[in-house]
Amino acid sequence: MRPTATPHRTATVGRGLFGGLAAVGRGVSGGLAGVGRASRLGVAAGRSLGKVGMWAPQLSPQMARVGVASVPIALFIATFTGIVMSLQASYTLTGTIPLYFVGVLVSKTMILELGPVLTGLTLAGRVGANISAELGTMRVTEQVDALETLAYDPVAYLVAPRVLAGTIMFPVVALLAVTVGIASGWVAALQLLDMSSAEFVKGLRLFFEPWDVWFCVIKSVSFGFVVTSVGCFCGLSTRGGAEGVGRSTTRAVVASSMIILFLDAVWAAVLL
Amino acid sequence: MDRRRDALVGAVVILGVLAGITGSVWLASGWGSDGQPVRAVTADAGQTMPGAAVKFRGVDVGRVDRVRIAPGGEAVVIEMIVRPDLVLPAAPAVLLAPESMFGDWQAEIVSRDDFPGRVFLERPDLEALPGATLPDMSRLTATADEIARNLTVISDRFRIAFTEETAENLRRAIDNISALSDGLAEIVDQQANRFDDLADGVEQSAQDLGAAARAARLSFERIDAIVQNADVEAMVTDAGAAAANVRTVTEDAGVFLEDLHAAVQRADSTFARLDRLMAAAEAGEGSLGRLLTDPAIADGAEGALAEIRTLLADIRENPGRYLRFSVF
Amino acid sequence: MSIEIRGLRKSFGEKEILRGFDLQAGENEIAAIVGPSGVGKSVLLKHVVGLLRPDAGSVVVDGTTVGESHGSALADLRRRIGYVFQFAALFDSMTVAENVGMGLRRAAGWTPDRIRARAEACLAMVGLEGMGSRRPADLSGGQRKRAGLARAIAFSPKYLLYDEPTTGLDPVTTTSIDRLMLRMRDELGVATLVVTHDMTSAFRVADRITLLHEGRAWFTGVPAEVRSSGDPVVRGFVEGDPGLYYGTGAGEPTAGRPR
Numbered sequence: 071m072r073p074t075a076t077p078h079r080t081a082t083v084g085r086g087l088f089g090g091l092a093a094v095g096r097g098v099s100g101g102l103a104g105v106g107r108a109s110r111l112g113v114a115a116g117r118s119l120g121k122v123g124m125w126a127p128q129l130s131p132q133m134a135r136v137g138v139a140s141v142p143i144a145l146f147i148a149t150f151t152g153i154v155m156s157l158q159a160s161y162t163l164t165g166t167i168p169l170y171f172v173g174v175l176v177s178k179t180m181i182l183e184l185g186p187v188l189t190g191l192t193l194a195g196r197v198g199a200n201i202s203a204e205l206g207t208m209r210v211t212e213q214v215d216a217l218e219t220l221a222y223d224p225v226a227y228l229v230a231p232r233v234l235a236g237t238i239m240f241p242v243v244a245l246l247a248v249t250v251g252i253a254s255g256w257v258a259a260l261q262l263l264d265m266s267s268a269e270f271v272k273g274l275r276l277f278f279e280p281w282d283v284w285f286c287v288i289k290s291v292s293f294g295f296v297v298t299s300v301g302c303f304c305g306l307s308t309r310g311g312a313e314g315v316g317r318s319t320t321r322a323v324v325a326s327s328m329i330i331l332f333l334d335a336v337w338a339a340v341l342l
Numbered sequence: 343m344d345r346r347r348d349a350l351v352g353a354v355v356i357l358g359v360l361a362g363i364t365g366s367v368w369l370a371s372g373w374g375s376d377g378q379p380v381r382a383v384t385a386d387a388g389q390t391m392p393g394a395a396v397k398f399r400g401v402d403v404g405r406v407d408r409v410r411i412a413p414g415g416e417a418v419v420i421e422m423i424v425r426p427d428l429v430l431p432a433a434p435a436v437l438l439a440p441e442s443m444f445g446d447w448q449a450e451i452v453s454r455d456d457f458p459g460r461v462f463l464e465r466p467d468l469e470a471l472p473g474a475t476l477p478d479m480s481r482l483t484a485t486a487d488e489i490a491r492n493l494t495v496i497s498d499r500f501r502i503a504f505t506e507e508t509a510e511n512l513r514r515a516i517d518n519i520s521a522l523s524d525g526l527a528e529i530v531d532q533q534a535n536r537f538d539d540l541a542d543g544v545e546q547s548a549q550d551l552g553a554a555a556r557a558a559r560l561s562f563e564r565i566d567a568i569v570q571n572a573d574v575e576a577m578v579t580d581a582g583a584a585a586a587n588v589r590t591v592t593e594d595a596g597v598f599l600e601d602l603h604a605a606v607q608r609a610d611s612t613f614a615r616l617d618r619l620m621a622a623a624e625a626g627e628g629s630l631g632r633l634l635t636d637p638a639i640a641d642g643a644e645g646a647l648a649e650i651r652t653l654l655a656d657i658r659e660n661p662g663r664y665l666r667f668s669v670f
Numbered sequence: 671m672s673i674e675i676r677g678l679r680k681s682f683g684e685k686e687i688l689r690g691f692d693l694q695a696g697e698n699e700i701a702a703i704v705g706p707s708g709v710g711k712s713v714l715l716k717h718v719v720g721l722l723r724p725d726a727g728s729v730v731v732d733g734t735t736v737g738e739s740h741g742s743a744l745a746d747l748r749r750r751i752g753y754v755f756q757f758a759a760l761f762d763s764m765t766v767a768e769n770v771g772m773g774l775r776r777a778a779g780w781t782p783d784r785i786r787a788r789a790e791a792c793l794a795m796v797g798l799e800g801m802g803s804r805r806p807a808d809l810s811g812g813q814r815k816r817a818g819l820a821r822a823i824a825f826s827p828k829y830l831l832y833d834e835p836t837t838g839l840d841p842v843t844t845t846s847i848d849r850l851m852l853r854m855r856d857e858l859g860v861a862t863l864v865v866t867h868d869m870t871s872a873f874r875v876a877d878r879i880t881l882l883h884e885g886r887a888w889f890t891g892v893p894a895e896v897r898s899s900g901d902p903v904v905r906g907f908v909e910g911d912p913g914l915y916y917g918t919g920a921g922e923p924t925a926g927r928p929r
Contacts, residue, residue: 123776130344133351141354177369212759219719219753220773220821221745242358249361272402275393276446278369283362 104325108303111225115233115299118226128231136197136232136298137239141246143196144189148247151184152176152254160263169265173273176255181282185248186241187334190293193240194326198301201232202322205305206315214306229302233295240294241287248286289337293330300326377404377423382436382449383465384473387418390438390447396422397441398451403428406449417465420449420473435462436473671828672696673718673861677727679885680713687713689885690727693863695878700855700862702876704869704907706915709882711865712756715831718863719751720744731829749773752822752860756834758814760806760821766793767802770821777825792820795857796850812843819850823858830854832864836871848874869908873897881907 118124159175205228208214214224252274259265304322308314370393380396387409396404404424412419420436431453437460441448454462454472462472678691687710695701703711716722717729720736729736734747760769770789774780780788793802796816806814815835822830832851836844848871855862866872872879873893881889881896881904889896889904896904906914 130348130351133355134347138350138354208761211757212755213761215716215721216753216755216759216761216821218721219748219751221748221776222772238355241362242355245358245362245365246354249365252365272395275369275405278393280366280370283366287362 104303107307108300111229111303111306112233112295112299114225115229115302118223118230119234121223121226121230124223124226125230125234128227129234132231132235133239135200136193136235136294137243140193140196140239140243143192144243144247145250147188147192148180148185148251149254151188152180152251152256153258155179155184155251156255156258157262160259160265169263170269170273170276172259172263172265173256173270174276175273176259177252177274177278178282180248180251180255181286183334185251186244186286186289186293187330189244189247190240190290190297190330191327193236193243193293194297194330195323197236198297198322198326199319201298201301202305202308202319203315205302206308206318209306209308210311210314224306229299229306232302233298236294236298237291238294240297241290244286244290244293245283285337285341288341289334292333292337296329296333297326300329377426378428379407380404380422380424380430380436380451381468381470382420382422382473383412383417383463383468383470384420384436384438384475385417385463386438386475387420388438388447388475389440390420390449390475394446395441395448396424396451397448398424398428398431403451412465412468417463417468419468419470422449424451430471434471436471437476438473439476671732671861672730673701673829673863674730675714675717675727676730678714678717678724678729679726680710680717680722680724687885688724688727691882691885692887693880693890695861695863697861698855698859699877700851700864700875702864702866702872702879703882704866704872704879705882706867706907710885711867711882712833714882715753715833715863715865718829718831719748719753749777749825750827751829751831752819752825752827754815754818754822754830754832754835756837758806758818760809760814760817762806764806765802766798766804766806766809766817769806769817770802770824772821773825788824789820792824793817795823796820797846812839812847815839815847816850819854823854826858828860830858830860830862832862832866834866834868835864836866836868844868844871845874847871851875883907 155176156172159172160169163169163171163175205214208228214228217224217227256267256270256274259270260267301322304318304325308318310317390406390409392406392408394406395402396406404422406420407423408419408421410419410421411417420438422436428451430451433454435452435454435457437450437452437457438447439450440446451471457474460474462474464472673693673695675691675693678688679686680688691714693701693703703714705711713722717724718731718736720739723737731747732750734743736744736747739747760766761772764772767786767789770792771785774785774788790799790802793799796819798813798816798820801809801813801817806817809817819835830851835847835851839847851862851864852875854860864872864875873896876893878890878892879896880887883889883903889899889901891899896908899905899908902914902917906912906916
């Protein structure tokens with residue numbers, strides 16, 4: 071009854087091309103299947119929100135891990151981004167362009183793009199990898215199965231609080247990052263560019279629209295959802311021991327970073 | 343431990359939300375400064391948006407609070423908040439204009455006495471100051487384009503016909519270019535402190551343009567003579583000199599006046615064609631007698647002159663807008 | 671009160687792991703399922719708690735068809751089944767006592783104090799008194815297995831499933847785990863399924879032994895019947911003779927061993 075290996079050989083000519091096409095086909099179908107399974111997990115997580123008793127006790131610890139613990143790195147990055155934006159803006163805007171455009175550039179780019187996207191990418195590395203490695207280890211050591219045998223719903227107990235925490239905390243962290251980024255750009259403008267506070271603030275206000283902040287919030291909500299649900303999906307679909315955990319962690323970070331940049335473009339096209 | 347963590351989470355969430363809300367409110371409204379409301383009415387808001395600066399004698403005295411359509415839809419009401427201690431000038435009015443070349447507009451509180459030539463929209467029923475809006479950049483480029491096209495039409499007509507009437511029209515066009523350059527020089531004088539970097543170059547160009555126009559006028563007076571006296575040789579010499587002059591001007595002006603550049607280039611080619619026409623006439627080819635009396639030519643030239651006048655007026659008001667830079 | 675497995679079939683992709691497996695286990699009985707690694711023993715066990723769903727056939731536990739129950743019915747059923755994982759599968763973010771009390775936390779009527787007392791009692795039962803505040807990482811392999819067992823019995827299950835309970839343990843610890851299994855049967859009166867490839871352990875604890883081979887219950891009998899069986903596959907496995915077991919005479923499988 072043992073299956074015997076029957077090597078199937080194609081003609082050597084065209085084999086490379088055929089292999090390449092097959093790889094593309096496998097990649098596309100595999101990628102789509104992954105997206106399909108991940109969205110099924112997302113739907114399951116949404117449905118499991120009804121089981122409040124299951125995820126509610128986990129929410130605060132996850133918010134602390136996903137959000138509060140990410141604040142220092144997010145603010146660190148935002149601080150330097152703000153300074154760099156300010157200096158580079160003043161470098162670009164020479165001659166007849168009024169210096170207060172430094173304020174415009176810093177605020178617009180921080181709110182619309184750098185705040186949410188840099189925070190999203192940083193947290194994709196920090197949070198996505200963390201979630202994926204944790205759930206992956208739980209999966210390969212059968213802790214996820216153990217949860218099920220103890221009558222826990224792993225989606226409600228593990229996935230829902232993480233996704234919810236990410237969805238809530240990403241915009242909060244992004245808003246803090248934007249605030250700190252603009253503030254650091256302001257300080258840099260005052261200290262290093264000989265601008266007056268009034269000039270910088272004038273630039274800040276010149277093209278500001280409250281919608282920009284909503285745009286930032288919407289973006290980071292979607293990033294939080296993507297990073298955490300992709301992390302959960304990659305973690306839970308881990309196979310094959312420590313190596314598998316490593317693989318799924320890498321996959322989680324790469325996939326969520328790519329989806330973040332893709333979503334960034336989509337939001338810009340749809341909402342602006 | 344758990345309670346401390348919960349408190350930390352709560353604090354971060356509240357801090358984040360607070361940063362978002364207070365930041366937005368502060369940035370959007372110029373919150374924290376109170377002032378007196380001032381209202382103005384114009385036919386068109388241009389690019390004026392809430393948050394735009396309100397200026398008086400060049401000093402920032404407040405912000406535009408709201409821009410709305412007046413009841414009935416025939417005017418725009420600009421609501422501003424200005425410094426509480428601001429004293430409005432005699433015959434106050436509001437002028438909406440670009441503040442810089444980057445799309446941000448300002449509302450300037452002025453005295454109507456300083457702008458006798460400008461028409462301000464008045465709507466006493468709305469309890470608002472009279473206002474006027476300077477033309478939009480895009481409209482002006484469109485105007486320049488129109489001029490260019492008209493000049494092309496004229497130059498094309500030259501191949502077929504050259505009448506006394508055409509020469510007359512052309513001479514008037516040249517007169518206008520001369521007036522334009524005078525106007526430009528005047529503006530540059532006036533605005534020198536605002537655009538001091540550019541002023542020298544523009545002034546030089548304007549003077550060159552003026553000289554060229556005068557030279558061209560001379561040559562067109564010779565055209566009259568050609569028609570009557572057939573003094574072709576002198577005519578061709580003059581026209582050639584004029585064309586060379588205009589080409590020089592074009593090169594100079596091109597650096598600064600890109601929009602105008604297009605128009606002047608057309609004019610340049612007109613003169614060049616004229617040059618060729620003269621050469622052909624001298625050689626005895628073609629016939630000056632075969633004149634086409636097409637009223638469309640005159641109309642086209644007339645239209646072009648009207649456009650040039652508009653452009654001239656606008657350049658006088660807003661020289662800055664004819665200067666283009668690549669920002670990034 | 672029984673576990674009945676009938677005609678169970680399960681494939682993963684092209685690989686057919688179970689091809690019509692049948693088994694019964696009743697109260698106060700330990701049924702051992704033996705076979706070499708990768709033959710599908712754990713897969714079988716996971717069907718019993720509904721971690722996997724069968725392609726065909728059925729698993730009926732306590733009158734409930736596992737593969738067809740969902741939601742709260744499945745959760746109820748799982749509370750009646752204790753599952754001891756191969757590597758214990760303790761939650762390493764919690765203490766041992768929290769691990770043991772995990773299954774009780776969401777059940778009605780269990781206050782934190784009561785959970786703590788129950789966890790301590792269960793740990794005492796498996797010989798881990800006073801170890802409740804330790805972390806799983808601080809335990810030895812045998813202690814982890816015991817802690818896993820304590821967690822499985824915390825909710826007083828009627829069924830206990832052991833996945834390779836003695837794998838990777840030294841002979842002394844193996845014996846003590848075997849004794850523990852017998853004690854659980856006697857003290858709790860549970861129906862037990864043990865999956866193992868350790869024949870010594872199987873002969874020691876099992877009331878009945880089933881050899882899982884080629885996806886079926888190849889041979890079922892009391893230990894004495896297994897010992898005296900003339901079936902080459904059974905003899906090959908019991909005696910550890912690959913030539914007999916795989917029927918090649920060469921002593922090694924050629925290729926493509928299932929799983």
